[in-house]
Amino acid sequence: MTLFDRLKAASADDWTAYVEHDFVRQLGEGTLPVPAFRTYLVQDYLFLIHFARAYALGIFKGRHLADMRSALASVNAILGEMDLHVGFCAEWGISEAELERTPEERANTAYTRFVIDAGLRGDLLDLHVALAPCVIGYAEIARRLAATAKGADPANPYARWIAEYSGEAYAAVAEAAIAKLDSLGDELLTEKRFTAVSDLFAQASRLEADFWQMGLDAAG
Structure with missing residues (x-):
């Protein structure tokens, strides 16, 4: 069992609420209101x-x-992804100027500052545990949606998002994140510490669910 599997098992209810959120379900069915997805895209930027x-x-x-080289590669990958994200947003009628001028929603601020705080106060293990629900969870969500008829249907307006996160390239990112957790766990985790680490993971999962809910709330 990987450390990621152990963390999911210890936070099963919070994990399920995140990966099976109504936002996710509607995304897979193609019924998600467009304003909800557009809000998500802007806040995700x-x-x-x-x-x-x-x-x-x-x-x-x-x-x-x-560790330092691995972190630098991740920073470069995210910064490189920003251009792709801007292009994807443009397809949904969202300009780069709109992305830049839109204020953060409270759910976004709560989640991102939680992750940064976890990294500032803790060590690399704390940081990567706080990052894991997003990095690894998106791959799990998209893989499940892609296996459904509606999720894989080109007529689904969100099929591209699903395909992107269920594809081989992103699967490799998620697998690397799982391996990194195991490596850090082997080096830094004790059974006594596991409770504190799993609490971090559970909170990050709850904040991910709040991020989805933010999109739904924007759609009324």
Whole structure:
């Protein structure tokens, strides 16, 4: 069992509420209101900026050169993804100027600052546990949706999002994150510490669910 599997099992209710949220269900069925998805896209842009900052903490917190290089690669990957995200938003009628001028929603601020705080106060294990629900969870969600008829239907307006996160490239990102958790766990985790680490994971999962709910609330 991977550390990620152990964390999911210890936070089963919170994890299920996140990965099976109504936002996710409607995304897979193609029934998600467009305003909900557009709100999500804009806030996700702001979210990615803070996630790049969170991964940058991995350079500072790195105990080994390999850790620092890994964190730098993640920062570069996220910053590179920003251009793709801007292009995807443009397809939904959202300009880069709109992305830049839109304020953060409270759910976004709560989640991103939680992750950054976890990294500032803790070590690399704390940081990567706080990041895991997003990084790994998206792959799990999209893979499940892609296996459904409606999720894979090209007529689903959200099929591209599902395909992106269920594809081989993102699967490799998620697998690397799982492996990184195991590596850090082998080095830094004790059974006594597991409760505190699993609490971090559970809170991050709840904040992910709140992020989905933010989109639904915007649609009324």
